[in-house]
Amino acid sequence: MTDPKIAQKDPYVMELDAGKYFWCACGHSANQPFCDGAHVREAPGIEPLEFELTEKKQVALCGCKQTGTPPFCDGTHTKLP
Numbered sequence: 001m002t003d004p005k006i007a008q009k010d011p012y013v014m015e016l017d018a019g020k021y022f023w024c025a026c027g028h029s030a031n032q033p034f035c036d037g038a039h040v041r042e043a044p045g046i047e048p049l050e051f052e053l054t055e056k057k058q059v060a061l062c063g064c065k066q067t068g069t070p071p072f073c074d075g076t077h078t079k080l081p
Contacts, residue, residue, distance in 0.1 A: 002026070002042075004026050009064050012063050013058065020051070021051055022035040023049045027043075027065045033061040033062070033063060
């Protein structure tokens with residue numbers, strides 16, 4: 001299995017509508033923080049994470065792909081070299 005690529009060391013803070021989303025777990029998507037299918041060729045074995053919001057909400061989605069609470073940022077990026 002390939003290790004995820006750090007897309008950015010800060011979270012992606014945004015307001016999302018209620019609905020289903022696919023968070024990029026591999027870090028290779030050109031549509032960060034969402035999956036565009038790049039994992040198929042760039043990071044086989046790392047699948048996107050589906051998550052659902054039941055209402056419009058501001059979120060901080062992990063950009064470093066190292067979070068312990070995927071897809072949400074838990075501050076792990078502050079400990080990266």
